[in-house]
Amino acid sequence: MPTVKLFRNSHLPFLFKPKQTPATFEDPIKLLKKSADTKNLRLGKAIHAHLIISNQTPESLDIFHTNSLINLYSKCDQISSAHHLFDSMPHRNVVSWSTLMAGYLHKGCAFEVLGLFKTMVSVENLSPNEYVFATVVSSCSDSGRVEEGKQCHGYVLKAGLQCHQYVKNALVQMYSSCSEMEGAMRVLNTVPGYDIFSCNSVLNGLLEHGHVGEAMEILGMMVGECMSWDSVTYVTIFGLCAQLKDLRLGLQVHSRMMKTDIECDVFLSSAIIDMYGKCGKVWNAVKIFDGLQTRNIVSWTAVTAAYFQNGYFEEALGVLSKMELEDVRPNEYSFAVLLNSCAGLSALRHGDLLHARVEKSGFKYHVIVGNALINMYSKCGNIQAANEVFMDMTHRDSVTWNAMISGFSHHGLGKEALDVFHDMLAAGACPNHITFVGVLLACAHMGLVQEGFYYLNQLMKQFGIEPEVEHHTCVVGLLSRSGQLDEAERYMRTTAVKWDIVAWRTLLNACHVHRSYGLGKRVAEVLLQMDPNDMGTYILLSNMYAKARRWDGVVNIRKLTRDRNIKKEPGVSWIEIRNTTHIFSSDDNTHPESSQIHEKVRELLIKIKPLGYVPDIAAVLHDVEDEQKEDYLSYHSEKLAIAYGLMKTPSEAHIRVIKNLRICDDCHVAVKLISKVTNRVIIVRDTNRFHQFQDGRCSCADYW
Structure with a gap:
């Protein structure tokens, strides 16, 4: 029984007038609901005290008043008091169970919700209603318990409540949040009558797990059904446009939104800024940002990211001083974008200053910031500082490992890169295709041909990673570096890969280093067929002719570039x-x-x-x-x-x-x-x- 402070009786007649007829005094249940909704615990306790006095003992309270009190204490974060009342009830109905479960769900106690549900159906033999199912399924969603969620789905089907909107929404949300997109789509497709909440849940889940094609199908269905979109829908769909880099779709969605009365708050405007930034329209993003009446750190970070993603690194760094003028403090995402902008400029001094601010601001151990610091120091030429950040990180994700492996590889420190890779495997982290690009580059720097092919043909297959053109290009570099130019050419001619300019230029560069002019000429011809305006090819070919003192070849190359109006970038x-x-x-x-x-x-x-x-x-x-x-x-x-x-x-x-x-x-x-x-x-x-x-x-x- 909760401790209840009793008020003087003189305070109570204002709320309750027992001698009046029921039609003329205020209903305690309504007052308890009002107290719960407004989280007015003091008023709720006063009502509770009056009910005890009026009914002589707590146990004599009727089930309706007790359920209302459980709701009150649950919503006022007094879940132990709510449970105590629940336990004291001589009789409980489905509402009693549902109310207490909802309280535990609000508290984030999924295990208690599932325990109550199990007791309700197996011990009390009560049939859950739609509210119970919605609460239990939501608890599975919040805690990532997909197996328990599937069992609840089975109960829902047996009870015939799968068409109820609350239950359907909860099931869609549960499957979506637990990465079970097939289950979410099955619920959405088999249960008649869509609503915007279900569609939002599925769209979010599909985007979070990379199912862009399916997300487009849902979007098409939403347009076909002429559904009324809310702000969450627009935020999600702008995110889809950003992920696809589909400017045309983004413009259509923006136009549709402008014709509605939806309020463009900072979160929606930030999604629009992000969409334009990722679609390459940085000045559209800036225009939206400049027109905002209210800005928060999300919108500031969005416009900074728009600058960064489009190569406007100096402008991205300039946002920081504007933020300071408006007394807005960067968060971990802001710092990450700013540090990556320093990497783009190789602005080590600016990066050092940002690092100091990161330390003072308390974001040092955020993974996204640590990753950005590693990237910044690596690309600014201070690989030792990058390694110090890496060693100091308490948590690492795949980006962390990849950044350090890639950093060492690009600095020619192949042994160090491979050491980090083996540490990654020992730590139980799962490598991806980016990891193996760094690993193969490390093998190339060290001339480890046999090891490189082992990583390509066996270890990548072991992790279920299909080699892409970048990995095969690394192998070309590996063979070329070891002087096996004919083998590198044979590899390119016989491997079923759609080779790009980077791969052929890798071989051409090797011909220049090893002075293999005959092969170099053949490779250059392939490159010029792929891109007749590629200045890099002309420069390498001209260099080879010059080294061989073939000045006629140099003259021909220069004439060719003049005739094609190709200008060399000044060094x-x-x-x-x-x-x-x-x-x-x-x-x-x-x-x-x-x-x-x-x-x-x-x-x-x-x-x-x-x-x-x-x-x-x-x-x-x-x-x-x-x-x-x-x-x-x-x-x-x-x-x-x-x-x-x-x-x-x-x-x-x-x-x-x-x-x-x-x-x-x-x-x-x-x-x-x-x-x-x-x-x-x-x-x-x-x-x-x-x-x-x-x-x-x-x-x-x-x-x-």
């Missing part, structure tokens, strides 16, 4: 010094400190010549005198950026340079030796990979 390198980015082009004289930088380059080249540096004039794609070729090589953009970094950073600091093209052979040799004479770690990120130069060696082992 630039950039370095960040004290929060300022300095950009250099080859033989650049525009920098304010240009003369000092050129002098520094000359000084470095003089120092490395005794170590064996000889300018690789074959890398110069011009038929000029050798002395002039040396001048061309001396002031390539990466050399200028590195020289400036050496001038402006402390002696123990790492030098980090980004280049928009592939680093040339001469610069690669020179930077290895510069790292030795300066005792510096120099990290260069080009279009292919990271090169970490240290003590005269490069992490790529001279293959890239």
Whole structure:
């Protein structure tokens, strides 16, 4: 029996006037319902006290008043008091059981709900009604107990209550939330009469589990049935458009919504922003955002993500200062998008500052933030910091493992990548197709041909993963790196894969490295048939002709690119010094400190010549005198950026340079030796990979 504080009798006549006729005084049951609905526990206890006084003992309360009291205490978070009243009842009906079960469901106690249901049907031998079934099935949904949910479904069918709206909705929600989409669709298709709640549940479940085709079928049915959509429907369907990147459908849905009187709250507007962002219409997303009267962290994160997804990394980072002006604090999702934007820009300093804010804000151990930190540090060239974040994470998902494996692989640290992969398997984590791309890249960096084929043909099959073109491309790189170019070509000719430009360019790059000009010409012809305007192919082919001193070939390639109006992207390198980015082009004289930088380059080249540096004039794609070729090589953009970094950073600091093209052979040799004479770690990120130069060696082992 709950402890009830008794009020003075003078307070009670206002609520109850027992001497009046029933038609003239306020019904206690109505007052108890009002107290429960408003969670007014004080008033409810006063009514309870009056009922006890009026009926002499608690046990003498009739079943209707007791059920109302159970409802009151359940809704006021006094479930133990509700259960005590339930136990004290001499007689209980279905409403008594249903009310207490609903209380436990509200409390999140699924096990107690199922226990009460079992006692009700097996001990009390009572027949559940639609409300009991809806409550029990909902408890299975909340706790992910699909087997118990299926048993309840069997009871529902026996009771003939499957057509009741409450029960049908609960069943659809239960199957959807438990990833049993076939069950959800079966209920939806076999039970006549749809409602928007059921359709929303199924749509959400289908999207969460990747069943996009089935979601489109439900959408078509909803349109055909002329159903009235609510805001949840629109949020879900905008999510479907975003997942499909279907701008046309998104525009149609947006137009339909605009013709209704549905209030476009921050959650619905955020879904619209997300849809436009994922469909490549970033400025549509920004326009929606700018028109919002009320913004919350969800809408701020949505517009930041729209910028990021469309490559507007600087604009994404700029959102943070606007958030601060409106006193909006980033959450874990905001930080993840911002950190990934830093990765896109290779903005290490900005990433470091965000990392510090993450620590202060308490989001350090959120998996999504940890993953973004690993990605940011890996792509900004600080693989050691990425590994420190990885080792410090208390929880990891597949993205975490993949990010670290991929990070090590792209930095040429194949052994470390494979070590992480084996740790992943030991931890019981399940690899996916992204995992094996990183693993095969690691094998390629280490020349592990036999191991690579084991991972491709046996281990991937063991995990039920079908190799895709990316995995086969890694195998081409693996064979090429080990010098087996003919075998790589044979693999491409005989494997039933729809090869893309990346795969053929991988083989062409190997022909350039290994100076296999005959094969390189054949591969280039294939590439130019696939894309006659692919500048990368022309550059590699021209480089091969130049190395072979086939200047007629170089001239022909240049004429071909001119005739086809194909322009080469100018090579630039950039370095960040004290929060300022300095950009250099080859033989650049525009920098304010240009003369000092050129002098520094000359000084470095003089120092490395005794170590064996000889300018690789074959890398110069011009038929000029050798002395002039040396001048061309001396002031390539990466050399200028590195020289400036050496001038402006402390002696123990790492030098980090980004280049928009592939680093040339001469610069690669020179930077290895510069790292030795300066005792510096120099990290260069080009279009292919990271090169970490240290003590005269490069992490790529001279293959890239």
